[in-house]
Amino acid sequence: MYVDPHLVRHVRESAGLTAAEAERLIGDVLAFHHETVEEWVRRRHHELQGTGARNAEIFTRLRHELDGHVVTAPDLSERQLRRIIYG
Incomplete structure (x- = not known):
């Protein structure tokens, strides 16, 4: 798993960790959030x-929760990346 060196430096400096500790912490957080949107929605719905919630309430809550939740980015092809960059 790729860990952005700028993020490692930021976490290391802001939390007073060694580079290895910061990298491990970031890896743990990323692993915790390593679900696709579809996997996350299915898990949270279940x-x-x-808890006895009904779908109407659940769907509203899922939309709200997704707004601030980190999920794994889709695996984009080179063509998809090019379309993002060049339109």
Whole structure:
């Protein structure tokens, strides 16, 4: 898994960690959030159903939660990357 060296430096400096500790911490956080949007939605839907929530409430809540949730980016092809950059 790629860890951005700028992020490692930022975490190291702001938290007073060694580079190895910062890298491990970032890796742990990224691993925790290593779900696709689809996987996350299915998991959260199931969890919320288990609390007795109805779909109308669940869907509103999922949209709200996704707004601030980190999920794994899709695996983009070179063509898709080019379209993002050049339109």
